[in-house]
Amino acid sequence: MQQSSILLLFFFLMGIALIVFTYVYLSSKKADQGMTNPLKKRFWFFLILTVMMGIFASVTIPKSPYFAFADKTPAKVIHVAAMQFSFFLSENAIDPEKPSGQQIELPVDEVVEFRVTSLDVNHGFAIYDESNRLITQTQAMPGYVNRLRYQFDEPGKYNILCLEYCGMAHQVMRSSFTVK
């Protein structure tokens, strides 16, 4: 799972930082004349950091959600309108004056597209799987439609939570759909 790998990576990097800082601190206890030619070592330090970040950027940027399934035609398009403090989901376009939603069922292993907007303030549209893990999200912004594409590999019930703070009942703003 992506989140577990992220946490492990963070702990790994934190461990390295803690070891280096502790080592440097302890070295000041048995001091001599300091580092010889630190400039040379600084160059290598800088180079290694730049190369690592370059690799990290070139690997991760193509995986950005904006490029996901861009060449596919979605099997289903779902319109989403967020409003304090509920979501309307529909297979048809939603009338902002009289918003209404319906039960949504999505196909497994096929690309679907959510067209997400807001009828009042900014909201979040975050999809959680059955093990309660955040799998994808976008924002719901008034006056704009964000298109989120996703392919569900597992059938089941998926929850939608608002992840952008939107007011006093933000924490109970939710909805759901099923994938079959």
Next chain:
Amino acid sequence: MESIKIRKITSIWIITVLTLFVASIVLGILMRLNQGGVLQQTPITFYSNMTIHGITMIGIWFVAGMAGINYLMERYVKTSYTANLIALILTVIGVLLLWAVTLIGKFHTAWTFLYPLPLKVMWAKWATPTFLVAMSILSVGWLIWGISMMTQVLKKYSIAQAFAWQHFKKDPEVKTPPFILISMITLVGVITCLFVAVVLMALYFAEYFSGGSFVNDALLMKNLTYFFGHTIANEMLYLGLAVIYELFAEVGGRPKWKTTWYVALAWNFTLIFILTAFFHHLYMDFVQPEGFQIVGQLASYLASLPAAAVTVFSVWVAVYRVKIKWTLTNLLFFIGVAGWVIGGFGAVIDATISNNIVLHNTLWVPAHFHTYNVMGNVLFSLGFFYWFSIQFTDKLVSERFSKLILSLLIIGGAGFLLAFYIGGADSIPRRFSNYPAEFTSAKFLANFGAAFATIYLIPILILFYNITKRCLKILFSSSS
């Protein structure tokens, strides 16, 4: 006479910051206890507290950095006492209004006040205009302060010298002290983002008083909000770093750091990257042009490179196998740099778009920014506060007592932050007054975080007492 005045006003800044810091930590602990189910606040109370907790923390550590560089800048150029005083008066007025707006008016938009939430009145009617007035007062006060300090620097140094461009050539005639270079770079960022804040407030006022005839664009307002919010939150870190460049070597009894071509280059690049990194707050707004999103990730990465390669490496070189006179001040600086680096890792991970899609607005966000504040920037400023307060008194904190203070800060800070990181990896949302039942670990983590935040509060209270007592003495002493 002037030096006594600046000493006194710096004391007032320090006392104000520490008092508000303690109050805001208490609000934070109450929030975590509410999320843990130990307390039962109404959601409105929770979100009002959350709003003032966030605004106060950003505000106080920004002014702490500004007061720090203002005091130290007197070593190089004459600063304007009037501008400092205006900033202090306007800050006090702004803060009082904001506390009234949130705690009495129940204004609860979170500190990011994303458009159009402040205009959807769900609180006392007077709260929205008062909030906008308070934010304008703070922005204008700080803008005057920033512009005044920059003007004073430019009276002594040319623009090229203030940015240390002459260091790109061999053996420059005029040497720019690193403190001046970093202060200048930071002040440009500060002035730019405060100017944007003033524009943002003007747009809010225009819509508020238009009676519905003028409506703002939500995407533009979000960009402006984060340009202001992200940049000011980052610049306050750099204000703290300027203090470290000035004091780290001095406190340890070592020769002062010098500006070299690579220090000059790194900081000049930082200015560019830090002003474009805010785009990472809009990764989940897919309508934002893709180019901005990629720039956001690259700028977030690149902003960390010069800082790491120059500042962190300089701190290591200054300490590695070098006999250092360790005191509470430089230990706070050293631990703060470590905390800043670790928080930076969390931030870079989150600033990666493909990670952000599963981390955005989860507890990972407060995890990383609390790391480089609670264990980074706050320690930079506390180091300065302590150093400042002992300049005019002979009684120091004993070595054993220093160790106790630092141990409690590290243990409390680490436990408090760990709960956030694990919560983020568990997909637990941030800014929820109460957690839905399906987040089984959320309540435990919230109480765990609250317990360790309380441990962190103990050394803060000790330092509060210790430093405030000395600052009061400075404030009420008549001699120089």
